[in-house]
Amino acid sequence: MNRVDVEIRHFHLFSGIGMGAKGFNRGSARVGNLTAKFRCLGGIDVDPAAVRDFGRVAGVPGTVMDLFDREQYRAFHGEEPPADWREATPQDIHRAAGNERPHIVFLSAPCKGFSGLLSESKSKTDKYQALNRLTLRGVWLMLEAWQQDPPELVLFENVPRLATRGRALLDQITAMLRSYGYATAETTHDCGELGGLAQSRKRFLLVARHLEKVPPLLYQPQTRPLRAVGDVLGRMPLPGDLRAGPMHRVPSLQWKTWVRLAFVEAGSDWRSLNRLAVADGVLSDYLIVPGHHNGQIGVMAHDPSGTFADVEAGSFSVADPRARRGAAQYQQYGVRRWSDTSGAVTGQSAPGGGSHSVADPRCPNVLHNNAFRVVRYSDHAQAVTGGTGSVGGCVADPRRSGPAFGKYAVAPWESAAGTVIAGSTTGQGAYAVADPRSGMAADREAYQSGGHYGVLRWDEPSGAVSAAACHDNGRWSVADHRLPVCTEHLAAVILSEDATWHRPFTTLELAALQSLVDPEEQIELDGLSDQAWRERIGNGVPPAAAEAIASEMGRTLLLAWSGETFALSMAPVWVRPTVAALMVAQGNIA
The missing domain is CATH 3.40.50.150 (Vaccinia Virus protein VP39)
Structure with a gap:
């Protein structure tokens, strides 16, 4: 026929x-x-x-x-x-x-x-x-x-x-x-x-x-x-990849928005921020510290017993719970799990207006996913390998009961020494004291060091740059005051506690979720405004x-x-x- x-x-x-x-x-x-x-x-x-x-x-x-x-x-x-x-x-x-x-x-x-x-x-x-x-x-x-x-x-x-x-x-x-x-x-x-x-x-x-x-x-x-949602996004290049075109750029968000997204639990929304402890406008149970690859920032637990040094995190890291009460249906700052389904794509698909972010396990340029990882005392260790310097070979040990236990403990001049034991040599016991009687006055140039681990002020000049210049052999570090302020707009990578990057959907990803394009395809809509693109994509069937x-x-x-x-x-x-x-x-x- x-x-x-x-x-x-x-x-x-x-x-x-x-x-x-x-x-x-x-x-x-x-x-x-x-x-x-x-x-x-x-x-x-x-x-x-x-x-x-x-x-x-x-x-x-x-x-x-x-x-x-x-x-x-x-x-x-x-x-x-x-x-x-x-x-x-x-x-x-x-x-x-x-x-x-x-x-x-x-x-x-x-x-x-x-x-x-x-x-x-x-x-x-x-x-x-x-x-x-x-x-x-x-x-x-x-x-x-x-x-x-x-x-x-x-x-x-x-x-x-x-x-x-x-x-x-x-x-x-x-x-x-x-x-x-x-x-x-x-x-x-x-x-x-x-x-x-x-x-x-x-x-x-x-x-x-x-x-x-x-x-x-x-x-x-x-x-x-x-x-x-990961079935679609997993077929696409990482956000910001220039090969995918301008619609796949990472939205420029305020720093405080990035921090909020990092602390929202995957599969939840802004209400999970209420479980964080905030003291005087600073997170008291977490630190945000520089990562080890390409400027990423990591979220680490802050042990109040002193496992991690207590540092001034700054007002930029406040987990602000002041989202509008009684509006749970809008799920401000919601983060989708990689395995979840996305919500409806609308013209207002911004990270602050709904569950329009994703816990992306494909953190960019992370060559060793657990390099220098510190494992909680209550958690199990990672696999024991020959390369202990690049895997989870550290533990946050809370057992700091006394100076005699501490490795390389230094007793203050005005304190009592720890127990003298047979092994009080170069690792443990009463072997070292902070002696103020150095006899080396600050103005005695011959006794000054080469500035190892030296940190320069922002407003002073650097020394001569040599071929061997490194942070541990001279003054090759700087006190950089340029931390983001709350309202500064930028694209940031913060590795959340679940080891994923909580980030907004790009405009191209929204188009793919709407089936306007296949994940492997590109498209450029009229104009240059992400907001206009998102509105037109969100309004479509x-x-x-x-x-x-x-x-x-x-x-x-x-x-x-x-x-x-x-x-x-x-x-x-x-x-x-x-x-x-x-x-x-x-x-x-x-």
Whole structure:
């Protein structure tokens, strides 16, 4: 039986950068010898940068168009529109689709007015009410553009809270669709499960099926298990690798934010900071000390018995628990485990605004993962090897009961000596004293040393640099005061106690979690702003989820066009004809 390719055309209102369109382009369906071939007719968005991205992502040009009516424009912007502005008409929508008729229309209207991140009182202001009404106007423009030959299927996507906060508006949209001959269904899906993603992204989906054109049932797409975030990020180069492009750069965060992330337990959020002990604004049970490779910084336990020297950590290392109380659902400074699923990627995917950081075990440039590691007295040792200088060959021993026990103990001049034993020579016992009677005055130059382990002040000159210059044979160290202040922005690597780098997701990683790109791919969106990129990525529908929806819709259309009215499936029915029949019986369809 020869294969017959059947074109399925799709069009996108409030298209963003075209992530949904990209997914629909990849849709696949086959019924008998009919094979679906999806083609995008275009998209409409008010953001010129997003429309430029749409052309690259969806493969066809988009159209910049403001869909507000004049009253909505005034309410949203607080001023009259410019002189060359005019209201969009159904004919404009038709032209934006190349004067062709789509079989599927996908609408992803602005959702800020319905989002749970917006307070109830603010959502009721004129500005956001106008934005909400834009949703209704967009559906009306679409229906009027093709009223003589309606699209077979309409998909309306938004945040789940639309079903409650926007109930009155949603009822109007549903009634409008039914008046044009559509049966509708409202569902909430996890786009991560539809696309097999490494993020959980709950979204509201309203599906409308034209009863006359599409008799077969429309089934819900199959769901798949969520993946671990490390499955995606592990295939990507380390953040900051120039080969991955500018979207993979490490965000420049305030120093205090890096410290907070380092002390957040993987799999938890800012609330784990409350378990830290802070005395006079300084961590009393941890130190942040320089690491041994490429400027990394390590987190070490600070034993109050004196195993580690008590140093002034500085105000920059405060584990500040003053995050907003009662807002646990937002999980400020949350750090995901490498094996966990990511949360929904949004336009505000910053480390201080949610669980948008990851405990990355791939710490950059660490050649020996446990070099010079100090093991807790209560922990087990690492493997005993011949190279004890580069493995876990040290222990934090709290048994400091007296000077006689201490190796190389030096008794103060005014103190009693330890017990004199047979081995009081060069390692243990009463063998050394701090004798103030050196007889070497500071001004006797002949008795001064060569400055071994000498530390210069920041404001004094260095000595002559010789070929043998090293920290232990002269004054080759400096008292550098340039520690980061709390608000200084930088990219820092702090090895947390779990030996991972708690860091934010890069913009490219967010794009990969959204399935906009494969982990091995690169992409550069319009402009140079990470914030703008993240907003456009977060506003998009994951292409992998859109592909799953498109494939199921394509199967339904092929069934309708081949004359089939029923197909057996184990998947739940998305839009069933009995619902529409009940509506007709109750007089709800014009």
